Amino acid sequence: MEVGSKLKKARIDSGLTQEKVAEEIQVSRQTISNWENEKSYPDIISVIKLSDLYSISLDELLKGDSNMMKHLEESTDVVSSNKKLLMAIGLNGVLLILFMFLNSVIAKNNYMIIGSASICILSTTALFYQIIKKF
Numbered sequence: 001m002e003v004g005s006k007l008k009k010a011r012i013d014s015g016l017t018q019e020k021v022a023e024e025i026q027v028s029r030q031t032i033s034n035w036e037n038e039k040s041y042p043d044i045i046s047v048i049k050l051s052d053l054y055s056i057s058l059d060e061l062l063k064g065d066s067n068m069m070k071h072l073e074e075s076t077d078v079v080s081s082n083k084k085l086l087m088a089i090g091l092n093g094v095l096l097i098l099f100m101f102l103n104s105v106i107a108k109n110n111y112m113i114i115g116s117a118s119i120c121i122l123s124t125t126a127l128f129y130q131i132i133k134k135f
Contacts (some may be wrong), residue, residue, distance in 0.1 A: 003041065003062065008036040018032040018036075021050070021125075025046055025049040025050065088127040091126070092122055092124055099116050104117055
């Protein structure tokens with residue numbers, strides 16, 4: 001049984017409406033509906049709150065749904081997230097230093113200036129993306 005079906009069954013067995021569950025765990029009713037219809041998955045904090053609210057174990061709630069387990073694994077993989085952030089910072093630093101050193105060489109070629117500036121902008125954008133994604 002998939003996690004959405006388990007959530008819906010547990011909610012109905014507990015005699016709660018989607019509105020009441022949403023109020024209890026502080027999300028919207030649409031969010032509860034999306035979880036139950038497997039359009040999206042709850043985060044780990046919400047799963048714990050639902051487990052407490054429905055009085056069922058996390059094991060019972062999560063076992064058997066590989067998509068949910070993959071979602072939780074990806075959303076809680078701090079090491080991988082930190083590696084990507086450190087790589088983006090390192091790449092950005094190297095490109096900026098390279099741009100400063102090559103600035104005197106490429107000063108006479110407008111296309112080179114535009115190209116290297118574009119690369120620096122893209123690397124900085126990738127860095128900001130990783131930072132925003134982290135939070």
